[in-house]
Amino acid sequence: MHYYAYEFAHAVLSPMRLGVHGIRNLLDMPFNPIAQTPFGRNLAAACEVFENVTRRYGKPEFGLKSTRVNGVDVPVREHIVAATPFCSLLHFERDTSKIGPRYDPKVLVVAPMSGHYATLLRGTVKAMLPDHDTYITDWNDARDIPLAMGRFDLDDFIDHVIEFIRVIGPDTHVIAVCQPAVPVLAAVAHMADTDDPHQPASMTLMGGPIDTRRNPTGVNRLAEARSLNWFEHNVISTVPPPHAGFMRPVYPGFLQLTGFMTMNLERHMNAHVDLFNNLVKGDCDPVKQHQDFYEEYLAVMDLTAEFYLQTVKTVFQDHALPKGEMMHRGTRVDCSAIRDTALMTVEGEKDDICGLGQTQAAHDLCTNIPDDQKVHYVQEGVGHYGVFNGTRWRTEIQPRIREFIRTIEYSRGSVPTDRMARRTQTVEMAVSPV
Incomplete structure (x- = not known):
């Protein structure tokens, strides 16, 4: 049931992500009078952090050209x-x-x-x-x-x-x-x-x-x-539709990721607080470093x-x-x-x-x-x-x-x-x- 609950939560959050994405687009418009105000910068930063935390991360590319x-x-x-x-x-x-x-x-x-x-x-x-x-x-x-x-x-x-x-x-x-x-x-x-x-x-x-x-x-x-029986009953789930592996018993990647993140939860929370502050300040380099790391770290497989x-x-x-x-x-x-x-x-x-x-x-x-x-x-x-x-x-x-x-x-x-x-x-x- 873990997997079905995870997919349900993702579906429930989808309209919220869509709304937040729209707000970000409005704040990114060059002629928006509130875009460069403290309120506008804080709101834009909050929207981006929300999107980063809740979106699904696909498989990255190696990109070694x-x-x-x-x-x-x-x-x-x-x-x-x-x-x-x-x-x-x-x-x-x-x-x-x-x-x-x-x-x-x-x-x-x-x-x-x-x-x-x-x-x-x-x-x-x-x-x-x-x-x-x-x-x-x-x-x-x-x-x-x-x-x-x-x-x-x-x-x-x-x-x-x-x-x-x-x-x-x-x-x-x-x-x-x-x-x-x-x-x-x-x-x-x-x-x-x-x-x-x-x-x-x-x-x-x-x-x-x-x-x-x-x-x-x-x-x-x-x-x-x-x-082993505990692991089988507590961390193993079957793949829900519409994925191609429907009904395959798996250890979901999001469970593995949760385990890794809870080992260093304070560090990950501080990293996202720093992301918010750097977005407000417009400090691009640390923002890119954060995004590059979490694009990889949050992309998980079963x-x-x-x-x-x-x-x-x-x-x-x-x-x-x-x-x-x-x-x-x-x-x-x-x-x-x-x-x-x-x-x-x-x-x-x-x-x-x-x-x-x-x-x-x-x-x-x-x-x-x-x-x-x-x-x-x-x-x-x-x-x-x-x-x-x-x-x-x-x-x-x-x-x-x-x-x-x-x-x-x-x-x-x-x-x-x-x-x-x-x-x-x-x-x-x-x-x-x-």
Whole structure:
């Protein structure tokens, strides 16, 4: 019933939004005598804040039309190279014809399926583009997938990762951001166990819940405090009409968003108060920054119920992966089978979703990866979002990942000898081995 109540509330507010929008248009007219009065500015600001808070946010675009390679602006074309009803594999293809052949590593960024669209990682992709041939998983909103397309659970997520790595080909470097850390590690372990010729060259796990028994956060404690039956009866709803996924059981994105916002409710309330004050003052830069952030943050998608419930049970309640009990299609996931894929883990010092040590636990599981190909890095002063976006990501975290990937490329002989010689002096590991 949550979903139907949500849709009803949205419908009830629609006439109010329409009226508020009309008032804003009147106040924006250049010859309106009250537009520039204190009353007019306050009323216009109040109308805009109301619209921002109550409107439905659609899926944003990546909008990455170009990047700089060796100081030269090159066009970027976004296109789908593989697709299923539940996900598309996007390739950000760079036109480097003006600067000659490139031997940049192939990178697959596995976006989280946790309520937000893959565009939340726009900053992640943007920072990778200059030096990498970049792909990303673009998960589809479950409410837009007809029930006839079947189920999608954690096993299906793992299968998608494996198939997309095979599509991209050998020597792929996989980056898992947050939630996908567990299925990506399981996928690589399965590929190693079956001696798959397309095993990735490296995997980078960022802020992921590998072992939530370590330094548990409020999110972890909530997942353990409630039974799976409680989650099924309290947070799972069926998609209402007229959406294409009508009658599909889902974990609604708006519930996930509500949970995230209540964790930092005061900060979000203050942000909207600041928005109102900046609109009244006509201070455009902070207004744009606020709108850009919330255009992405408030755009949410639904998850299939089976994926959500299986993830809660496997990752947060049973701790199946660190216990060596996780199964994939009837086969135990054995991380010790991984020998030929290098491992890097990244954590944020102030992460309140994945506590310190939870991602680093992957090193204890991957016992047969050589020590000189295992790296762990903790970024000081950042929370969960800062691990993959923002200034620290661009200036401190991403450069370390870049050099880690380059080092693995050179050790595997994946780069032509002449180029390797030119970069020998510049490629240094910016982080310490585990």
